[in-house]
Amino acid sequence: MIEINQVTKHFAGNKRAIDSLDLTIPNGKIVGFLGPNGAGKSTTIKMMTGILPIDEGSITLNGFNIEKQPKEAKKIFGYVPDHPDMFLRLKGIEYLNFIGDIFNVPADIRKERIEALTKQFNIDQALGDYIQTYSHGMRQKIIVTGVLLHDPDIWILDEPLTGLDPKSAYMLKEMMREHADKGNTVFFSSHGLEVVEQLCDIVAIINKGKLLFYGTLDEMRETYQSDQSLEQVFLELTNDE
Template sequence: MIEINNVSKNFPGNNKAIDALNLTIPDGKIVGFLGPNGAGKSTTIKMMTGILPLDGGSIVLNGFDIEKNPLKAKKIFGYVPDQPDMFLRLKGIEYLNFIADIFDVSKEVRQERIEILTKQFDIYNALEDYIQTYSHGMRQKVIVTGVLIHDPDIWILDEPLTGLDPKSAYMLKEMMREHANKGNTVFFSSHGLEVVEQLCDEVAIINKGKLLFYGTLQEMREYYHSDKSLEQVFLELTNDE
């Protein structure tokens, strides 16, 4: 479970990047996090993962406060950032072993997971190459593989499907569904409204740092007395703002 309690964030020259945000993401759900560019999605995710400090409120992941118990909180989630350009001077296999070392994954378990995941993502034969030689999509795949090596309870994904080929995108969506079906939490931001509509159990819509809606698509249609698509409702909500 992810509990975001009255969270705020200010940046210089910006009144409030995040304004008193309250959001509770239950176990066993895939939740899509939507908003226009600059709405506060990545800022929220970076606070959830401990990259940015909170200016107010609290974020609790499966009972662990991200600021009061950062090490314990970070053990239980996997994070895919919106830009996969990290550790470019490492080889793919060096990066994956580095991540496995951080999370104390045994050699036997890591070898099995690395082989299975990288073959599924079709990057197994590139593991001895440096990440800086990878395409954007390959970098995304190796980052996602690193996230999955320690099998975290909570997945926090910022635009995870960007740059993936159709086969790999389908595979990741299937993994997300399977993970949630096991009683775990998947929270991801996306600009692909059709994907969110197809995949997510619930959606959270944010704009200008404020939560506009959280619930199922059916609840959204009932609340706004509309049978329109998610795309149409989303555009109406955010344009009104």
């Protein structure tokens, strides 16, 4: 479970990028995080993962405060950033072993998971190549493989399907569903409203740092007394903000 309690983030000029955000992401659910460009999605995720400091409020992951207990909190989540351009000077296998070392994944389990996941994502033949030679989609796959390698309880995914081919995107969506069905937490941001509508149990919509809606799609339709698609409701909610 992820609990975001009255979180505020200021940027230059005292602008509030996030404004008193309250959000709970429960276990056993896939929660989709939606908002137009600049709404505060990536800023929120970077505070959740400890990349950005929190100006006001608190964030806990399975009870661990990300600022007061960063080591404990970071052990239990896997994070896919919105841009997979990192560790470019490492070979694919070096990166995965680096992640395995950080999270103390035993050698036998590590070997088995690397073989299985890289074959599933069709990057097993590229593990000896430097990540800087990878395409965007391959970089996304190696980052996702690193997240799955240590089997964290909480998945925090920022636009995880961007750049993936249809087969890999389908596999990742299936993995997300399986992970949530085991009682774990999956939180992901996306611009793909159809994917969110198809996959998510709960939807959170944010704009200008404020939460506009949080609930199931059925609750959304009931709240707005509408049988419209998620896309139509999303556009109406964010258009006047």
